[in-house]
Amino acid sequence: MKLSPKQFFTARLLEWNRQHNTRSMPWKGIRDPYRIWLSEIILQQTRVEQGLPYYERFIAHYPTVRDLAAAPDEAVFRLWQGLGYYARCKNMLAAARQIVQTFDGRFPDTYEQIQSLKGIGPYTAAAVASFAFNSPHAVLDGNVFRVLARYFGIDTPTDSTGGKKQFAALAQELLPPEQSAIYNQSIMDFGAVVCKPQQPSCGQCLLAPACVALQQQTVARLPVKSKKLVIRKRYFYYIVLEHQDQVFIRKRTGNDIWQNLHEFILLEMPAPVTASELLASPELRGVMNGTPYTMQGASPTFKQQLTHQTIHSQFLLLAATRKPAIKDYMAVPRTRLNSYAFPKTITDFLQNKSLELF
DNA sequence: AACTCGGGGCA
DNA sequence: TGCCCAGAGTT
Numbered sequence: 001m002k003l004s005p006k007q008f009f010t011a012r013l014l015e016w017n018r019q020h021n022t023r024s025m026p027w028k029g030i031r032d033p034y035r036i037w038l039s040e041i042i043l044q045q046t047r048v049e050q051g052l053p054y055y056e057r058f059i060a061h062y063p064t065v066r067d068l069a070a071a072p073d074e075a076v077f078r079l080w081q082g083l084g085y086y087a088r089c090k091n092m093l094a095a096a097r098q099i100v101q102t103f104d105g106r107f108p109d110t111y112e113q114i115q116s117l118k119g120i121g122p123y124t125a126a127a128v129a130s131f132a133f134n135s136p137h138a139v140l141d142g143n144v145f146r147v148l149a150r151y152f153g154i155d156t157p158t159d160s161t162g163g164k165k166q167f168a169a170l171a172q173e174l175l176p177p178e179q180s181a182i183y184n185q186s187i188m189d190f191g192a193v194v195c196k197p198q199q200p201s202c203g204q205c206l207l208a209p210a211c212v213a214l215q216q217q218t219v220a221r222l223p224v225k226s227k228k229l230v231i232r233k234r235y236f237y238y239i240v241l242e243h244q245d246q247v248f249i250r251k252r253t254g255n256d257i258w259q260n261l262h263e264f265i266l267l268e269m270p271a272p273v274t275a276s277e278l279l280a281s282p283e284l285r286g287v288m289n290g291t292p293y294t295m296q297g298a299s300p301t302f303k304q305q306l307t308h309q310t311i312h313s314q315f316l317l318l319a320a321t322r323k324p325a326i327k328d329y330m331a332v333p334r335t336r337l338n339s340y341a342f343p344k345t346i347t348d349f350l351q352n353k354s355l356e357l358f
Numbered sequence: 359a360a361c362t363c364g365g366g367g368c369a
Numbered sequence: 370t371g372c373c374c375a376g377a378g379t380t
Contacts, residue, residue: 043375050366050374084364087378121377141375161359188375197373198369227360229371255379257363305370306364344365 005210009151010174010183012206016194017186023193026055028185033107033132034065040124041092045085048192054083066105069096077260077341086260091119109133122168130184136177139184140168143191148174149223150195153212157226229308235272236313238346239265239287242296243320246331249340257306262340264315265329275316291324304345313345 003011025048027039038058042051057079062068068076073093080089095117099107108114109132115125122140129135138144145158148167156163176183194201202214213219241248241264249262267283275298278284299315324331332340337350 040375045364045374045376047366047374082365084366085376087363088376091377119377123376127375139375142373143375146373159360184375192375225372230361255362259363304365308362 005152006174008210009207010176013186013190014176014179014183016190016206017182021186021189021193023189025052026059031132033109033128035059036131037095037107037120037124037128038068038092040127041088041119042083044088044124046083051083054080065096065099065107068093069100073260074340078339081261081341082344082347086258088119090260094118095120107132109135111135111137127184130180134181136175136180138168138171138175138180139188140164140171141188143188143195144171145223146197147187147191147195150200150213150219151207151211153216153218153222155218155222155224158223159225159227231308231310233310233312235269236311236345237267237269237273237278238263238313238315238349239267239284240315240317241265241288241291241293241320241324241326242318242334243322243324243331245333245335247334247337248324248326248329248331249337250329257309257311258343260341261343263342263346265326272312275314278316287326289325289327291326292321293318293324294321299349302345302348304343311345313349315349 025039027035030036039051039055042055042058058068061075061079062071071093076093077086077089080086083089098117099105103113107128108117109129111125111129114120114128115122120128126137126139129137130139145167148154148170149158152170154166154170156166158164158167194205195207200219202208202211202219205211205214208214211219213222239248248265250265251260251262252258253260265287267278267281267287269278269283273281279295296317296319298317302313302315304311304313342350
């Protein structure tokens with residue numbers, strides 16, 4: 001009997017999973033919705049290898065959703081430190097508390113209720129619904145976009161509204177309703193292992209006989225994205241103001257990067273300046289608020305590449321000779337810094353500070 | 359519909 | 370460098 005391209009796709013994908021998939025992960029094959037949900041939040045826009053140690057630490061600290069919901073915010077952010085996209089952490093905590101308060105600690109089991117939780121969109125709702133409850137919802141992530149775009153030769157931009165609808169409908173059509181969990185696992189594993197972004201293994205691909213992109217030699221150009229990234233440069237000067245055993249920090253707020261993480265006294269400049277220019281600047285005078293100090297040293301410039309920004313950071317170490325009163329900043333003992341969450345640039349600085357690069 | 363949110367791995 | 374990663378929320 002002759003299979004249609006869509007039937008062939010689903011059948012071969014499940015066959016590949018049975019025969020060749022050896023990708024092992026602690027959240028694969030389990031049914032605990034809490035663990036599945038936690039893994040999915042951690043893995044949003046994050047490589048499995050990068051997220052894995054975080055997953056292990058979160059499970060060890062918070063074995064159940066009640067444990068997580070009861071945890072202090074700062075402890076959870078500290079555990080998330082270094083993983084990026086910190087709104088995920090904030091929303092994850094909110095969702096855990098939603099589950100305890102609204103659902104009496106029982107994870108909701110329908111797609112709609114799952115997606116109503118903070119930080120859960122179409123992808124994560126489909127993942128939890130299918131993996132934990134075998135509910136027939138197809139996942140649509142970067143892997144699925146890529147596999148479908150290539151196999152069916154679709155050049156609709158995946159970051160357009162129409163593209164998302166088109167791929168979502170196709171993904172749902174391909175899903176075998178009775179095997180949603182194993183199918184969703186299979187297509188994502190297949191995208192990660194065989195139909196990779198660069199140098200896919202077309203030579204030993206079970207789908208190759210019917211792959212449109214392979215026949216048209218468009219594999220490397222698919223999938224298509226329409227938007228191009230604009231990266232801006234920013235120049236951060238951090239004043240590490242110490243007085244006796246204390247240092248001044250604040251929690252970042254507002255509509256900017258690193259929300260809910262901490263930082264030293266920040267002077268952001270529109271362009272690079274030297275340390276001596278900064279020391280003589282009205283900006284520094286303003287923030288110091290008359291506090292007398294001595295200059296202890298200046299760090300090299302740290303560069304951090306984010307998705308939309310390049311951050312250049314330099315740290316100036318100042319010692320106050322009288323107790324400072326700095327608006328919006330709080331004094332904390334140096335030994336307590338490890339209980340606060342900081343962005344990577346600052347943890348790098350704190351790591352190397354003992355080497356005294358000054 | 360367009361923008362923004364981190365950090366890391368790889369060619 | 371540029372691209373991508375088990376995406377989601379805001380404007």
